Amino acid sequence: MINISEVLDDPDFIKRLQIISVSGVFTNEGEYTATETDDNSFDGALQPASEGSIVEFNIEGERLSEFSVLYVKPGVEIKWGDGVGEDCDKIKNTDGTVWRAVRGRDFTDYGYKKILLQRTK
Amino acid sequence: MIDVEAVNRSLRTLIRTLYALPENSVRPAFQNAPVGVDALASVQFMTLKLDGAADEILSNVDLSNDVSSLKCSQATLVFSVQFFKDGAYAKAASLELALQSQQAIDFMRSNKMGFYRASAARDLSALVDSEWEQRGQIDIEVFVIVTDTRNLATYGKFPLEITVDSTTVASEVDDQ
DSSP: OHHHHHHOOOOTTOEEEEEEEEEEETTTEEEEEEEEEEEEEEEEEEEEOOHHHHHTTOGGGGSSSSSSEEOOOOOOOOOOOOOOOOOOOOEEEETTTEEEEEEEEEEETTTTEEEEEEEEO | OOOOOHHHHHHHHHHHHHEEEEEEEEEESSSSOOSSOEEEEEEHHHHHHESSSOEEEOOOTSSSOOEEEEEEEEEEEEEEEESSSTTTTHHHHHHHHTSSHHHHHHHHHHTEEEEEEOOOEEEEHHHHHSSOOOEEEEEEEEEEEEEEEEEOOOOOEEEEEETTTEEEEEEEEEEO
């Protein structure tokens, strides 16, 4: 059995990613304007999302999008959202692709967080 | 030309006012934005159809400039209005009547549009899942005046002579 918290210490499995913080305001009768700010870099393990992960996070009609799963240490602060509350952060991969942190589960007791990412570009 | 976005914005203002909803709670559809926890509505532009043939007005017919052709017609625009969460279907079902109120008529007149008709209100929450949030939807049709202005090339220069019995008047349409 793999201990994910140990994998996150192994340079063979992790890479350097960047957080793009997103915040926005509604103006002009409900028009939303989001502002993105390049934030800190962090280490994480990024891999394609399995069917099980997508079902686990229950994305409903968005399941046709491209998804990845990100594992990070508990100390990495990433704001994920389901579109109901605040806007969620984005993650910039080393290949330039940008992903939204749409769902997440905090397994801090086991030494990691698991975050579902949806590709935006 | 018609600014569909401006009509959409006016409708959002009107619907928000009619139902006394909070600021920015009636939004354009299909935004990648957080929904929030309170009731909200969205307005989506669907179709635009001209009603009959357009009238044409020509201006600047003095041969010193191009002739300006203004086509003018009434158009009917269809918008899909969706309400979400508390009282969604009740709001959708009562929108047709609300749009016929004097308050709505005054607002639309000042924004150069008018209410035409509405579809039946649909309860979409029942169609998706009984546990899903409540949703109500209705199509509304409003009419506006649309215009299209084009420049037409003027005629070329040619001589003109008119003879009436003993008098001859020679002239020339010049310019161009």
